[in-house]
Amino acid sequence: MRSADYVIKRVLFAVVTVFVAVTLNFVLFRAVPGDAVSALRCRACTQQFKEAERRELGLDKPLVAQYWLYVEGLLHGNMGSSLRTEQPVLGELWVPIANTMPMVILGTLFSIVIGILVGVTSAWRRDTLLDKTGLYTALGFYSMPTQWLGLLMVFFVAGAIHLPTSGIRDPTLGLLTHASTWAVIVDRLRHMALPSITLGLSLYGEYALITRSAMLETLGEDYVLTARAKGLRNLPIVWAHGFRNALLPIITLVALSLGTIIAGAITVEYVFSYPGIGLATVEAIDQRDWPVLQAIFLLLTLSVIVFNLVADLLYVKLDPRVVDQ
Amino acid sequence: MNGSGPLLEVQGLHVWFDLAGGRELHAVQGIDFDLGPGERMGLVGESGCGKTTAILAIMGLLPPSASAAGHVLLNGMDMYEAGEDSVRPHRWRDIAMVFQGAMNAFNPVRRIVDQIVEPMELHEIAEGRAARVRAGDLLELVGISARQASRYPHEFSGGMRQRAAIAMALACGPKVLLADEPTTALDVMIQAQVLELLTGLTRELGLSLILVTHDLPIVAQTCDRAAVMYAGKIVESGPTEDLFHTPRHPYTRLLFSATPDLYGRGEVISIPGTPPRLDREVLGCAFAPRCDMAFEPCPSVVPRTLPVAPGHGARCHLNDPAMRSAS
């Protein structure tokens, strides 16, 4: 019953946050000097064309009316049309999002698994050579600029294991002979490999450091001493008691960083010319295509809110104390 | 297992902690004692004198920064020589513990009952439903309704958690129970209840008990025997009655007058001065600077433990006729 209260509270909070985010997103794009049309990159555009364009976008109306139009559109899943292609924004963004998702999920899983393994091992073998090696390697990757790491991968790793360094598919695949589904999947995975690994390497350091410090804290708790006194072996002590409790701070921080991963993917996609949401963002900025940009901003914000909500809800499952606070 | 002889023997136990800068802290400086079946011994001394460290050394639970020397024999098995794999099956089954500040002895994300059942299943004392029933019985034994067994630790009050910790310590029917200041964090009334419970249970179940406290009157009410620790050494040990009525070390005498009794009556007169630092070697008797009866040899000659009565020994030059006549 009390946990239901907690869930309702968190969901309401998320809904309010979404509303605030939508509003801020609206304000942000109106606060820039000039408007969308004046920023359009077309020297040949006539004044009449620009006026017509303004009317079509509703930019001639008062701000409040524009705001309601915007919110109403969102409620209908309408985020406007791209200035460049004149197609609905959501349809435009659908393909890049679908491209980015599996790459980011793969990279994130990779970083979480490696980060947690390194962090737990480091904490458990504290101050040994193993700990120091793990710690400094993690710190190294953590502080390495992502684009630089990406370039290292292109120059030194890609050639050695014959992985493609750009794009998302082999353009010749299926041209001459029919390609099986399996061959297509393998081709996609091969193109995803380097961006995913680069993303994973640039993220795992943070998770390793967080896990290590959370584990050091829990391993020093009295209940871990109790577990040892009871005669438990090291492995169950480290995982069932130590890690189980370290999970709480880890989840919070992972959720926080997940929200920014998509933003982080921008660099990786740029380096590997991977046609995902990151590349789409760069393009939209380049073209001053503000409806697309506005939609991307909103989606990024929403993903942060959703990940935080998921973390909050996981807490109910993981920590009996949160409900009673 | 051999039936006769002491259950637990501690011989020449030393513990050092590595400190930053390569220095060492000699926390336990050679302590010896035996504990027979059903015997209750108090281990007393001001805070910082090495009681917890000694208990953890006996349990083999010292942190990696510590090194220990000496012998701890459980039922004749040398725990330090046997190695962790041979000792592990005896943990909680033969020797269990109630930790100092047992408030945090429970994992906050697991139910109380699961944590009591955990060692039972580990050591194959009971399993599944039977184990849960046994856990409920143990909780009833310490005055907690079995219906509360599936609560989480944060839902218990401090006193309840402490009692639950005792129930958890009894889970595998241990022969020896080490209780490290089991009542310090509790208020006086609840302290009395928990202590009564602890002594009552050890009597009923025939457990051997080491009760660590800095409160000597509590020991007088609870234990057959007591050892007084000061600066890492046992300075006096013997039957509680003897220690209470005829202390043979000035520290023991002062400790008695320094603590109020169980119900908070009596004056608190603390012993002037502070215990010496343990990270450098102490010349002579460590208590000499605070002693109201110190004489010539005390600051320079380390006193040996001398028998002063049957089963009663003290580490003080006052009991050494040779020293007294020399000065």
Ligand SMILES: Nc1ncnc2c1ncn2[C@@H]1O[C@H](COP(=O)(O)OP(=O)(O)O)[C@@H](O)[C@H]1O
């Ligand atoms: N982990 C540790 N590292 C370094 N010194 C310690 C550690 N634990 C205890 N000590 C030191 O050992 C001495 C004895 O401490 P302790 O056994 O906790 O005393 P008591 O339980 O009698 O209060 C103290 O001087 C304390 O500072």
Ligand SMILES: [Mg+2]
């Ligand atoms: Mg202590």
